[in-house]
Amino acid sequence: MSQDNQNKMLSRRKINAVWVILISLTLTSVFVAERTPEAALSIIAVCFIIAIKGQLVIDKLIGLRFENQKIRAVMLSYFYILPVLFIIGFLFPEAFLVFAINP
Amino acid sequence: MSNQTALNLGQVDTHQLNIEADTDNVIQDKTDDKVPGNIAVWILIYAELTEFGLFFAIFLIAKAANPIIFAEGPAQLHTSSGAINTLILLTSSFFVARAIHAIKRDELKTCQRWLWLTLFAGTAYLGTKTWEYSINADNGINGTTDLFFTIYYYLTFNHLLHVMMGMCTIGWVLARSYIFPYTKDDHEGLESAACYWHMVDLVWIMIFPLLYVLR
Numbered sequence: 001m002s003q004d005n006q007n008k009m010l011s012r013r014k015i016n017a018v019w020v021i022l023i024s025l026t027l028t029s030v031f032v033a034e035r036t037p038e039a040a041l042s043i044i045a046v047c048f049i050i051a052i053k054g055q056l057v058i059d060k061l062i063g064l065r066f067e068n069q070k071i072r073a074v075m076l077s078y079f080y081i082l083p084v085l086f087i088i089g090f091l092f093p094e095a096f097l098v099f100a101i102n103p
Numbered sequence: 104m105s106n107q108t109a110l111n112l113g114q115v116d117t118h119q120l121n122i123e124a125d126t127d128n129v130i131q132d133k134t135d136d137k138v139p140g141n142i143a144v145w146i147l148i149y150a151e152l153t154e155f156g157l158f159f160a161i162f163l164i165a166k167a168a169n170p171i172i173f174a175e176g177p178a179q180l181h182t183s184s185g186a187i188n189t190l191i192l193l194t195s196s197f198f199v200a201r202a203i204h205a206i207k208r209d210e211l212k213t214c215q216r217w218l219w220l221t222l223f224a225g226t227a228y229l230g231t232k233t234w235e236y237s238i239n240a241d242n243g244i245n246g247t248t249d250l251f252f253t254i255y256y257y258l259t260f261n262h263l264l265h266v267m268m269g270m271c272t273i274g275w276v277l278a279r280s281y282i283f284p285y286t287k288d289d290h291e292g293l294e295s296a297a298c299y300w301h302m303v304d305l306v307w308i309m310i311f312p313l314l315y316v317l318r
Contacts, residue, residue, distance in 0.1 A: 015204060019197035026189050030182070033316040046312050053308050061200040062301045067137045071145055075305075078152055082159060082309060089163035090317055093170060099160075100168035 018060040025049050043090045047083035054079030140295030148302045151265065155306050158261070162254050162313060169250050176251030177318055179244060184235035185315040188228055189307060192266075195224035196304040199273070199297045209287040211280065218277040221300065225270040232263055255314055262303070262310060269303045272296040 029049040036042035055076060059065035064072040088095050138145060166173040202217035239245070246256040276285075276296045285293050 012201070012204060015197065015200050018200075019193065022193045022197075023190060026186065026193065029312060030186055030316060033312075033318070039318065043317055046316055050308060050312055054305060057196060057301055057305055057308070061196050062298060063139060063200075063203070067139055071138065074149065075152075078156070079305075082156065085159070085163065086313060086317065089166060093163075093167040096164045096167035099164045 014060065018056050022053055022056055025053050040091055044087055047087050050083045050086070051079050140298045141291055144295040144298055148298060151302055152306070155258075155262075155309070158254075158258055159309065159313060162258070165250055165254060172249050172251045174318070176249070176255065177315060179242065180255070180315050181235050181238050182315045184231050184238070185311050188231050188235075189311045191224050191228045191231065192304045192307050195221050195228070196301055198224060199300050203290075203294060203297050206285050206290045206293060207287050211284050211286075214285070214293075215277060215280055218273060218280070221273050222270060222277070225266055225273070228266055229263070232259070258310055258314065262306060265303050265306070269296075269300045272299055 029046045032045045032049075033042050036045070058072065058075045058079070062075075064075065198217050198221040202214045202221065205211075205214035205217060244252055246253050273296055276293045279285075279292065
């Protein structure tokens with residue numbers, strides 16, 4: 001098979017499996033946030049789950065895993081950078097205070 | 104000769120291509136320049152994601168400047184309805200992915216059924232959001248309650264409008280599929296609408312934890 005033209009298969013079963021994983025991750029994130037006593041740990045866990053869910057939708061449901069890699073890179077970077085910003089915003093809020101305008 | 108042409112001529116043993124035996128598979132070519140849908144919808148998607156990205160940044164800045172309000176705010180929200188809407192939107196993305204999978208196998212009727220389900224999920228989202236807003240109103244919460252709820256209503260209502268726009272595009276491609284049927288070789292508009300719908304879901308994947316879950 002040519003390196004430049006590999007064929008990959010998108011099956012119904014894989015789409016179904018991705019949906020089940022996404023639902024499970026959503027319920028897990030709610031459970032973790034509600035039950036984890038350590039706030040920092042729950043924030044990091046929830047943000048990690050956000051990144052995973054975003055990647056699953058981008059790669060498997062939209063199907064960018066095997067299509068335009070430039071578009072995929074931009075979409076994935078959004079789901080890597082923003083969860084990190086969320087972590088910083090919740091654990092180190094003073095980092096965003098410099099942008100606040102005091103009336 | 105490309106692999107696809109060879110397959111069509113029956114000249115290539117599928118085992119050579121390491122293809123699964125599952126008969127409902129759809130072959131995707133790994134090409135760097137293929138854009139799902141068209142480039143115009145991706146420019147729109149990037150613009151929308153940038154818009155919401157700025158909203159998220161504003162949320163974090165406002166939270167830093169008003170820690171008490173933003174610590175108390177999420178506790179007053181109806182987390183269950185937010186979770187239900189997350190499940191609804193994820194399921195709707197699944198529906199639209201199945202619709203695209205069906206049209207890539209030239210199964211128009213199946214595709215149309217999945218699109219109807221997508222519209223149904225969108226309607227369920229609107230109903231759940233309306234229910235949530237009514238609960239807020241019963242509790243005396245509105246957009247002027249405090250800064251947290253101003254941003255909450257701005258974010259969620261803006262997203263609601265995008266859901267409605269997504270439903271209009273899905274509805275349009277569904278109607279068009281009855282008049283000028285899509286095929287596996289001609290479904291760019293359908294794929295564009297599907298990408299936009301996935302974007303709406305992706306944004307909610309961020310909004311739900313930010314407003315309802317992270318404390």
